[in-house]
Amino acid sequence: MLSLLTDHSLLMALAALLSLGAIFGGLLGFAAVRFKVEGNPISEQINALLPQTQCGQCGYPGCRPYSEAIAEGDAINKCPPGGEETIQALADLLDVEPQPLDAEHGVEKEPVVAWIREDECIGCTKCIQACPVDAILGAAKVMHTVIADECTGCDLCLDPCPVDCIDLIPRKQGIGFWHWPLPGDGAARFDIIASDNATRDAA
Amino acid sequence: MSLLRLTSPHATGQKQVSLVMQDVLLATLPGIAVMTWFFGPGTLVNLVLGGIVAIASEYLATALRGRNPSAALRDLSVLVTSTLLCIALPPYAPWWLIVIGVVTAVLLGKQVFGGLGYNPFNPAMVGYVVLLISFPVQMSSWAPPRGLEATPTLIETLSHVFAPATIDAMTAATPLDLLRQNTGLLFNDLLATRPEFSAWGGLGWFEVNFAFLSGGVWLLYRRIFTWHAPLGMLALLAVCSLIGYDGGSSQSGGSPIFHLFSGATMFAAFFIITDPVSSAVSNKGRLLFGALIGILVYLIRVLGNYPDAVAFAVLILNFCAPFIDHYTQPVVYGTRGKDR
Amino acid sequence: MSNTTLRQLTVNGLWKNNPALVQLLGLCPLLAVTASTVNALGLAAATLFVLVVSNTAVSLIRTVVSDTIRLPVFVMIIAAAVTATELLMQAYSYELYQILGIFLPLITTNCIILGRADAFARKNPLPAACYDGFIMGVGFGGVLVLLGMIRELLGTGAIFADMHLLFGPSAQHWRWEIFSVEYPFLVAILPPGAFLVTGCLIALKNSVDSSLERRLRAH
Amino acid sequence: MRVIHDIHGGIHPPERKELSRPGVLDQVALPPLLVLPLRQHLGAPAQPIVSLGDRVLAGEKLAEPQGLVSVPIHAPTSGTVRAIELRPIAHASGLEDLCIVLEPDGEDRWVTLSGAGDWRQCDPADLLDLVRDAGIAGMGGAGFPTAVKLNPGPSRQIETLLINGTECEPYISADDTLMQCRADALIEGAQILAHIVGASHILIGIEDNKPAAIARVTDAASRIDPAIEIASFPTKYPSGGEKQIIEILTGQQVPSGGIPADIGLVCVNPGTVVAVREAIIEGKPLTHRIVTLTGEALARPGNVIACLGTPIHFLLEQAGIATGPQQRIIHGGPMMGFAVSDLNAPITKITNCLLAPTQTELPLPEPAKPCIRCGHCAEACPASLLPQQLYWYARAKDQEQLTEHRLFDCIECGACAYVCPSQIPLVQYYRAAKGQIRDSEQERRRSDNSRDRFEARQARLETELAAREAKRAARKAAATDRANAGGEDPIQAAIDRAKARKADQETSP
Amino acid sequence: MVGDIALLLVGAVLVNNFVLVQFLGLCPFMGVSNKLETAMGMSVATTFVLTLASVCSYLTYNYLLLPLDLAYLRTISFILVIAVVVQFTEMVVRKTSPLLHRVLGVFLPLITTNCAVLGVALLNINQAHNFIESLFYGLGAALGFSLVLILFAAMRERLAVADVPEPFQGAAIGMITAGLASLAFMGFAGLI
Amino acid sequence: MKWLASIGLSGTVLALFAAITSIIIGWTYLSTKAQIELQVRRAEARQLLEIFPPDTHDNDLVEDTFEIKADTPLLALRQAARGYRVRLGTEVVGVILPTTARDGYSGDIRALVGIRSDGSVAGVRVVAHKETPGLGDKVDLRKSDWVLGFTDRRLTDPLPNRWTVKKHGGDFDQFTGATVTPRAVVVATRRALEYAELHASNLFETGADVL
Numbered sequence A: 001m002l003s004l005l006t007d008h009s010l011l012m013a014l015a016a017l018l019s020l021g022a023i024f025g026g027l028l029g030f031a032a033v034r035f036k037v038e039g040n041p042i043s044e045q046i047n048a049l050l051p052q053t054q055c056g057q058c059g060y061p062g063c064r065p066y067s068e069a070i071a072e073g074d075a076i077n078k079c080p081p082g083g084e085e086t087i088q089a090l091a092d093l094l095d096v097e098p099q100p101l102d103a104e105h106g107v108e109k110e111p112v113v114a115w116i117r118e119d120e121c122i123g124c125t126k127c128i129q130a131c132p133v134d135a136i137l138g139a140a141k142v143m144h145t146v147i148a149d150e151c152t153g154c155d156l157c158l159d160p161c162p163v164d165c166i167d168l169i170p171r172k173q174g175i176g177f178w179h180w181p182l183p184g185d186g187a188a189r190f191d192i193i194a195s196d197n198a199t200r201d202a203a
Numbered sequence B: 001m002s003l004l005r006l007t008s009p010h011a012t013g014q015k016q017v018s019l020v021m022q023d024v025l026l027a028t029l030p031g032i033a034v035m036t037w038f039f040g041p042g043t044l045v046n047l048v049l050g051g052i053v054a055i056a057s058e059y060l061a062t063a064l065r066g067r068n069p070s071a072a073l074r075d076l077s078v079l080v081t082s083t084l085l086c087i088a089l090p091p092y093a094p095w096w097l098i099v100i101g102v103v104t105a106v107l108l109g110k111q112v113f114g115g116l117g118y119n120p121f122n123p124a125m126v127g128y129v130v131l132l133i134s135f136p137v138q139m140s141s142w143a144p145p146r147g148l149e150a151t152p153t154l155i156e157t158l159s160h161v162f163a164p165a166t167i168d169a170m171t172a173a174t175p176l177d178l179l180r181q182n183t184g185l186l187f188n189d190l191l192a193t194r195p196e197f198s199a200w201g202g203l204g205w206f207e208v209n210f211a212f213l214s215g216g217v218w219l220l221y222r223r224i225f226t227w228h229a230p231l232g233m234l235a236l237l238a239v240c241s242l243i244g245y246d247g248g249s250s251q252s253g254g255s256p257i258f259h260l261f262s263g264a265t266m267f268a269a270f271f272i273i274t275d276p277v278s279s280a281v282s283n284k285g286r287l288l289f290g291a292l293i294g295i296l297v298y299l300i301r302v303l304g305n306y307p308d309a310v311a312f313a314v315l316i317l318n319f320c321a322p323f324i325d326h327y328t329q330p331v332v333y334g335t336r337g338k339d340r
Numbered sequence C: 001m002s003n004t005t006l007r008q009l010t011v012n013g014l015w016k017n018n019p020a021l022v023q024l025l026g027l028c029p030l031l032a033v034t035a036s037t038v039n040a041l042g043l044a045a046a047t048l049f050v051l052v053v054s055n056t057a058v059s060l061i062r063t064v065v066s067d068t069i070r071l072p073v074f075v076m077i078i079a080a081a082v083t084a085t086e087l088l089m090q091a092y093s094y095e096l097y098q099i100l101g102i103f104l105p106l107i108t109t110n111c112i113i114l115g116r117a118d119a120f121a122r123k124n125p126l127p128a129a130c131y132d133g134f135i136m137g138v139g140f141g142g143v144l145v146l147l148g149m150i151r152e153l154l155g156t157g158a159i160f161a162d163m164h165l166l167f168g169p170s171a172q173h174w175r176w177e178i179f180s181v182e183y184p185f186l187v188a189i190l191p192p193g194a195f196l197v198t199g200c201l202i203a204l205k206n207s208v209d210s211s212l213e214r215r216l217r218a219h
Numbered sequence D: 001m002r003v004i005h006d007i008h009g010g011i012h013p014p015e016r017k018e019l020s021r022p023g024v025l026d027q028v029a030l031p032p033l034l035v036l037p038l039r040q041h042l043g044a045p046a047q048p049i050v051s052l053g054d055r056v057l058a059g060e061k062l063a064e065p066q067g068l069v070s071v072p073i074h075a076p077t078s079g080t081v082r083a084i085e086l087r088p089i090a091h092a093s094g095l096e097d098l099c100i101v102l103e104p105d106g107e108d109r110w111v112t113l114s115g116a117g118d119w120r121q122c123d124p125a126d127l128l129d130l131v132r133d134a135g136i137a138g139m140g141g142a143g144f145p146t147a148v149k150l151n152p153g154p155s156r157q158i159e160t161l162l163i164n165g166t167e168c169e170p171y172i173s174a175d176d177t178l179m180q181c182r183a184d185a186l187i188e189g190a191q192i193l194a195h196i197v198g199a200s201h202i203l204i205g206i207e208d209n210k211p212a213a214i215a216r217v218t219d220a221a222s223r224i225d226p227a228i229e230i231a232s233f234p235t236k237y238p239s240g241g242e243k244q245i246i247e248i249l250t251g252q253q254v255p256s257g258g259i260p261a262d263i264g265l266v267c268v269n270p271g272t273v274v275a276v277r278e279a280i281i282e283g284k285p286l287t288h289r290i291v292t293l294t295g296e297a298l299a300r301p302g303n304v305i306a307c308l309g310t311p312i313h314f315l316l317e318q319a320g321i322a323t324g325p326q327q328r329i330i331h332g333g334p335m336m337g338f339a340v341s342d343l344n345a346p347i348t349k350i351t352n353c354l355l356a357p358t359q360t361e362l363p364l365p366e367p368a369k370p371c372i373r374c375g376h377c378a379e380a381c382p383a384s385l386l387p388q389q390l391y392w393y394a395r396a397k398d399q400e401q402l403t404e405h406r407l408f409d410c411i412e413c414g415a416c417a418y419v420c421p422s423q424i425p426l427v428q429y430y431r432a433a434k435g436q437i438r439d440s441e442q443e444r445r446r447s448d449n450s451r452d453r454f455e456a457r458q459a460r461l462e463t464e465l466a467a468r469e470a471k472r473a474a475r476k477a478a479a480t481d482r483a484n485a486g487g488e489d490p491i492q493a494a495i496d497r498a499k500a501r502k503a504d505q506e507t508s509p
Numbered sequence E: 001m002v003g004d005i006a007l008l009l010v011g012a013v014l015v016n017n018f019v020l021v022q023f024l025g026l027c028p029f030m031g032v033s034n035k036l037e038t039a040m041g042m043s044v045a046t047t048f049v050l051t052l053a054s055v056c057s058y059l060t061y062n063y064l065l066l067p068l069d070l071a072y073l074r075t076i077s078f079i080l081v082i083a084v085v086v087q088f089t090e091m092v093v094r095k096t097s098p099l100l101h102r103v104l105g106v107f108l109p110l111i112t113t114n115c116a117v118l119g120v121a122l123l124n125i126n127q128a129h130n131f132i133e134s135l136f137y138g139l140g141a142a143l144g145f146s147l148v149l150i151l152f153a154a155m156r157e158r159l160a161v162a163d164v165p166e167p168f169q170g171a172a173i174g175m176i177t178a179g180l181a182s183l184a185f186m187g188f189a190g191l192i
Numbered sequence F: 001m002k003w004l005a006s007i008g009l010s011g012t013v014l015a016l017f018a019a020i021t022s023i024i025i026g027w028t029y030l031s032t033k034a035q036i037e038l039q040v041r042r043a044e045a046r047q048l049l050e051i052f053p054p055d056t057h058d059n060d061l062v063e064d065t066f067e068i069k070a071d072t073p074l075l076a077l078r079q080a081a082r083g084y085r086v087r088l089g090t091e092v093v094g095v096i097l098p099t100t101a102r103d104g105y106s107g108d109i110r111a112l113v114g115i116r117s118d119g120s121v122a123g124v125r126v127v128a129h130k131e132t133p134g135l136g137d138k139v140d141l142r143k144s145d146w147v148l149g150f151t152d153r154r155l156t157d158p159l160p161n162r163w164t165v166k167k168h169g170g171d172f173d174q175f176t177g178a179t180v181t182p183r184a185v186v187v188a189t190r191r192a193l194e195y196a197e198l199h200a201s202n203l204f205e206t207g208a209d210v211l
Ligand SMILES: Cc1cc2nc3c(=O)[nH]c(=O)nc-3n(C[C@H](O)[C@H](O)[C@H](O)COP(=O)(O)O)c2cc1C
Pocket: D042, D138, D140, D141, D142, D143, D144, D148, D149, D150, D152, D241, D242, D243, D259, D260, D261, D267
C-alpha cells in the first residue's frame, strides 16, 4: 500500500484531480456569490392563480402566504375554493403532476356570496371586522348589507354574527350564468325533457 | 309527446365514417385486380386471411376494454388497415407472417392508443415495418411477375401460404432491389438487360401503380381526401429523382418515371399517406407532410438499407405530424395581417 | 432502523417506487443492454455494487459538504466507484466489459444513483441509506434481467446464452432453448423492441396494481 | 356591378324554403295569455315598471332598460298584468326566467302614437333615442340592442349601411316574406338608418335563391331612392353571417375581435330596418314580428305576423301540428337554432322561425364516433378555423390552446358539425368551451379585485394600527410634559397636604 | 472537411440518433416531454451544456490526462467537468430567467446525469475525434436529442387527449410511442 | 472579500474529495493493471488462435505483426492495418491478412483471412459488418458457421470462376433471401488468396514488415 502511494503515477493522479477539483471548486464558489438570487419571484405567479377567497382553508392566513408556501415546495392541492381548476393551473405553472384536492382542507363547493337578512341584523359591525375584503357596508347600530360583487364567500363573517342573520347563497344562478355543458363521449346526444305540459293543456 | 334538448346543427350531411372507409376499400379494387393478374392469387389469399385476423383482433381488443365491439367493427376502419397492409405484403408470404403483421398493426398500431382516430402512427405501416425488420427474408422475397414465370394456381398458392416450402423458389429481386444492387450498368442498360424491367420501369409494377393511381383519383373525385398530400409526395419524389438522375449513369438513382411508377409509390401516395388519422390536419400541413415523405422515400430508396422506403418515410413523418400541425395553422378570418 | 421502515424501503424499491418501472430512471442501460440476459445480469450487478457503495459513502459524508459543491462531490464519489468497477470487470471478465461498452462507465450518470444519493442518502443515516441502495439496486437489476430474458427469448427463442462470459466456462451450456424457430421475432432484440417490451412491462405492472386496488376495495 | 367575393368553406344543405310559402303573410288570432320575458335581447334584462293588476294599453312601456346595453319592453296589446314571475322561456338551457304575463282584453286599444315627423330634419341623436325607446333589438339572431349598434362612437366613421337579406338558413323565409310584402317600408327604413349612422351608401345583400324578393326590393328602390344598391350573390350557408356577407360584398374582413363598424360598416337585418322605420315614422315600438312556422309536422306551414309573447304551442296549434314520437321543436333554423324544451315558452324579438320536423325529415343524430381528423370540418369552416383541433382542445379543457386556435372567432354556424362523418356535436363543444373560458376569466377578474381589496385592507389595518400606536404614544408624552411644565409635582403636593392636616389634628385638644 | 462534418452531423442527428438508436439521454427524454414549451426549454439547455461539455472534456483528456498518462481517470474527470458546467449553467439561468429556472430547475441537475453528455465525451475518445469533430459531434448529439424531444413532446400533447386503455396511460404509452418512433428511425440506417 | 472565503472553502473541500477518490481509483488501477494487460492481449489473440490453433505454431501471433497499407487493390483496406505471421520454429507456416469487402449489402465487411504457406485457407473470420440482422449477418460465426466452409479451400479449388455463390454459378451457398453479402465475402476471400500468392515471397520468406 505504502509503496503504491509513492508510485509516481498515483501521485500524478492525485495532482491532476486536485488541480481540477481546486479550479472547479473555485469557479463554483465564485459563481455562488456572483450569481446569488434573493426572493422568489415565482410566488407572485402562484398567487395570481389562487382564487383569492382569502378563506384560510389552506391552513395559511390568506392566499399570498399559501402562494409563498407553495413556492417553498408545499403541496398544490390545499385550496378548496380554487378546486381542480386551480390545481391544474398550478401544476401547469410548476410542471408537476396535478394531485386531487386534499380533502382534509375541505371540498370544492359551488361559489357562494353572503346574504344578510337585513330585518334581523342588529348592526353589531362584528362581520365588518371579520371580512377580509371589506365587502360589508354599514355602521354601528345600522343594518348592514353585503356588496355581492365584492364578497368572496369565504364565510368568515358567519361565526362572528351574534344573531346568525348571515346566509351563504349560490352566486351563479339563473339563465345569465348558464352555458352548454361538454357532451359526454359516445353517449346519446340528447336528453329527453319530461313530457311537457303544453300538450297536457292542449289535450 | 316528449321534447328533446340537443345542440345545433339539427341537420347533418350524408358523410359517415363507415361510408368513407367503404369508398377506400372500393378504390383499392383495381389495384388488387392488376396485382392478381401479374403476381397471381397470392394477394387475394393475403387479403382474405388478413381480413379475418383483423376482425378477430379488433373484436378481441374492444371486448377486452369493455367497449362495444360491433360498433367498432362497423366503421370498417380495421378492414381498411388490414387490406392496405396485405396489399403491401409480398404475395405467397407464409400465413404466420400475415397473422403477425395484422395483429401487430391492429393491436400495437391502433388499439393501444385507443382505437379509431387516436393512433399517431399509421397502423398498416407499423405492421409492415415490424415485419420488415423482423423477417427480412420473407419480406424481401417477391414473386416474379407474369412474363418472367407463370403465375401459380390457387392450389399452389394455398400450399405456399400454409405449408411454406423453401422461399427462393418463389422469389425474384424486385426492380428496386436491382437498382439498389446495381453497380456497373448504366440505368438504361439495366432496363434493357434485366427481364424484370419493361420500358417504363418494373415489369408489372408500372401497371400496378397505374391501377392504384386511378383508384386514388376516384377517391379525390369523391372528396375523401384533398390533393395536397399526394401531390406533395409525387412532386417532390419526381424532383428529387430528376436531380439525382444525371442522365442515368450507374450511380444514378433512377429516372423520375421509374420512381413514380415502381414499388409502392402510387399506392402510398393515395392510400397510405392520406390516412387522415396519422397525417397532418391542415391543408398546408398535409402538403408539407407529403413533400417530406417524397424526399425521404427517394433518399432511403437510393441511399438507405431498405429497397422500398415508403413505410419508413410514412412512420417518420407520422412522428413529425403533431409538430407540423403546430406550425401550419390556416389564417383565421379577420386575422389577416395580424400575427397570430 | 425499525423494520417498518425496512419494509417500506423494500416495498418501495422492489415494487411501489421501482426505479425502472415507476420512477423511469436509468432508462438508458435498461434499454441498451437488455438484448440478452447475460448483458443485463452483468450491468445489474455492476449497478447494484455502485449504488450500495455510493449511498453508503454519501450518507457518511452527508454532514460535511455544502450545497454549492454537493453535486460535484457526490458525482465524484459515484465516478470513483464506477471506475473501480470498470477496472475490475476489465480485469476479470474482459469480453463482457467489451460488450457492455460505454454503458459501464455510463453507470456514473445513471439517474438512479445520483437520484438516490441526493434524495435519500443525503438525508438518512448509514444503515437506511445502505439498505436503500441495496434494495433499489435489486429493484432496478431485477427489471433489467427480466427485460433481458423476455427480449432474448422473443428474439432468439432461447435464454441464458453466453453465460460463460459472466460465470466462466462451466456456464457454457446453460443456454436453454425454449422454442426453436427458423425465423425469430428479431424486432425484440433491436432498439424498438427495447421500448416496446418495457412499455408492455409498465402496462402490466399498472394493471396488476389496479386489480390489487380493486381487490382491496372489495374487502 | 359589384364584384362578389367568395368566402372560405361553407356548405349547401337542402333549402326547403318553399315549404313555408315565402311571400305570403298570414295573421294569427290573439292568444289567451301573453308572456313577455324581460330578457329578449343581448345584454342586461329590462326592469319592470308595472305591477300586478295594472291595466295597460297596447304599445305602453312595461319595462325599462337597465344600463346601456339593454332595451325596454312594450305591451303588444291592451290588457291586464296578471303576473311577474319565473316562466319557461325559449332558451337552449330550458331554464325559467322572469316574465311579465299579460292577459289581453281583446280590445287592442293603443296609446296615441306620434312619429318624429320629418326625420330628415331631425338630429340623429334624437332619432337614436326614439329607436332605443322603441325597444328594438337586432332581429337577425343575436338580438343586440340596435340603438347601441347604430352609434359606434365618433372614432368609427360609417360609410356603408349593409342590410343583410341573406337568410341563408334552410327553411326560414321570414326575411324573404318581409322583403316581398314590405319592400317600400324597407327602403324607407334603410334611408332613416343611413341618416342615423351617417352612412353615404346603402347596400342590400340578398341570396340569389330569392328572386321575388330581389325583384320587389329593386323595384321599390328604383322608385324611392335609386342610389340604393341591391346585390345578389350565390346561395351558400352561412353567407348570412355578418362577417361572411361583409366579405362577400366588400372583400374586407372584420378584424378578429372587432365589429363591422371598425371597417366603416353597420350590418342590420331587414326586420330590424322595418322596425326602425315604424318607430321613427309612426312612433310604434317593437311589439310584433314575422315568424316562419314550418316543418313537415305542420299541416299549414307559413309565415305569420305574431305578437311577441305568444306561447309557442299556440302558434304551432294554429299551424296544425301533428306531433310524432320524440318530436323536436326547433327555435330558429336547423343549423343554428335550439330545441325548445317547453312549449309554453313564448316567442321573442329574435324568434324568426319555429321548425317542427318529422323524424324522417331531420333524423336524430347517432352517438358520436371518435374524430378521424379527416379535415372535412376545416374545409367547411367559414372562419378558416381548425375545428378538429378546437374539438381536441375543448375535450382536454386546454383554454390556452383554445384561445391560441382562436375559438372566439368561431361563429357557431355548425357547418363543421354538418359535414363531420363522425357526427360529433362540435358546436356544443365550442359553446361549452367558450362558456368555461368566459367563466374563468370572470373568476380571474373577481379574484384580482378581491386581492386588491384584501391587500388594501391589510394596508388600512396596518395604518390604523400605526395611527393608534402613535395616539397612545402622543397621549403619554403629553402627560409627562404637563408634569414638568406645572413646576411642583402634584403627588408631592398631596403628601404635603396630608401631613399638614395630621399636624392640625395633633395640635387640637 | 465540410463534407465530413456534415456527415458527422447527419450521423449523430438522424442515423445514430442518440435517443432512439443509441439509447442515451432517455430519462430527460421521457421526463420532460409532456409539454412542448418545456421540451423546447430543455432542448436549449441541453444543447448548450452538451456542446460545452463535449469540448471541455476533449480538452481535459488531451491536454491533461493523456500527457500524464492517466487515461483511466477519464470517467471521473469528465463527470467532474460536466457537473461543473451544469452547475454553472444552473446558477446563471436562475439568476437571469427565474421562470425558465422554475421549469428547468428540476432537470438542470438531471442533465448531469443525462447519459448523453458523458456518452458524447466517451464516444469522442472511442472514435478518436479531433477538436473540431468533438465540437460538432457534441452539437449533433444535442440537436438529435432536441429534435426527437420536441417532436415527441408535440406528439405527447396529442396522446394526452387520446382514449388510451388505462393500463397503458402515462409512461407505458410514452414508451410504446417512443418504440414506434425508433422503429421509424431505423429507416435512416445506411443513409451515411 | 466574502466570496474569496467561499471560493477557498468549497475549493478545498472539493480538492479533498478529489484526492481521496483519486487515491482509491489509482490504487485499484495499479493493482489490476497487469491482469488487464493480460486480458487485452488474450482477447486480441483469441480470434487469431481460432484461425491458427496454438498447436500449429510456436510464436506469439500478437507480437509478430507487419503493416499493410491502405487501398492495396486486392485487400481494399480503408486504412493501413496489421497482418500477422505464423511461425513454427524459424519458418513462416502462414499469415493472417486483414481484408475488406466494400460491396456488402450495407457498408463495408471487414474480415481476417488465415492463409497457410501452401496457399490453402486456414480460416476466415468476419470482424465487423453492418449487414441486415437475420439476413446478411449469417457471415458472422456467432450467427452461423457458414464461414467455416472456406477452410482448406485454395485458389485452384474451386477454380477461380466458381469462387462465388451458387446462385451465380459458384460453389458457395448463399443465404435464403441474401446473396449480396455472401458473394461479397467469397470474393473478398478469393482476393486475399490472390494477394498472398502475389506477395508470397514477402509474406513467407523475407520478413518485410511493411507491405
Ligand atoms: C358580445 C357582443 C358585443 C357586441 N358589441 C357591439 C358593440 O359594442 N357595438 C356594435 O355596434 N355592435 C356590437 N355587437 C353586435 C355585433 O356587431 C353583431 O352585429 C351582433 O352580434 C349581431 O350579429 P350576429 O347575429 O351575427 O351575432 C356585439 C355583439 C355581441 C355578441
